[in-house]
Amino acid sequence: AQTVTQSQPEMSVQEAETVTLSCTYDTSESNYYLFWYKQPPSRQMILVIRQEAYKQQNATENRFSVNFQKAAKSFSLKISDSQLGDTAMYFCAFILYNNNDMRFGAGTRLTVKP
Amino acid sequence: EAEVAQSPRYKITEKSQAVAFWCDPISGHATLYWYRQILGQGPELLVQFQDESVVDDSQLPKDRFSAERLKGVDSTLKIQPAELGDSAMYLCASSSDRGLGSYEQYFGPGTRLTVT
Secondary structure, three states, X not given: OOEEEOOOOEEEEEOOOOEEEOOXXXXXXXXXXXXXXXXXXXXXXXXXXXXXXXXXXXXXXXXXXXXXXXXXXXXXXXXXXXXXXXXXXXXXXXXXXXXXXXXXXXXXXXXXXX | OOOOEEEOOEEEEXXXXXXXXXXXXXXXXXXXXXXXXXXXXXXXXXXXEEOOEEEEOOOOOOOOEXXXXXXXXXXXXXXXXXXXXXXXXXXXXXXXXXXXXXOOOEEOOOEEEEEO
């Protein structure tokens, strides 16, 4: 069974600084997708960034980038120039190609301090 | 911008009562998901629909939970009877892919259920 582990329940960062959230996963499959979702307080979950396992190049979306290490089964999220609006729960998620069941980690609560 | 709608946003019910949640996905999205998110944990899939058909309900406690998407558009999740352990956030999501998992899932705001 696929599992996703986020080892940092809570993190904080000063505004304008950089922070990295960790995620590891366990699978014996080779074709899958990885996601980082953001859940702001009392608001819906939104996709931050997506990585296809077959792509070696790390995905980037503006201030958000990932460090995808397939052999190590690691998928960390780096947020540059942190903003107050980045305060949220961040969930790492995994889904096998051609599968229905998206697995989420337990989440990391990120607080950006002014 | 199109969004997934859910109602009610909050629901308090007594144990052994029946409760129902409604979800309206983004127009044109064939795939609809119901998740349960216990406080402090990530969402867990309860059921997935492709159009009006159930694709996966292996994690749905079928003795008390039921879900339907009769016309392949909006969906209802029901719990009868509710138990204290059902207190959680119930999230609905939709996507335009057809089970390949490659596309973004769009989440609704959720229904927070408290069973007393």
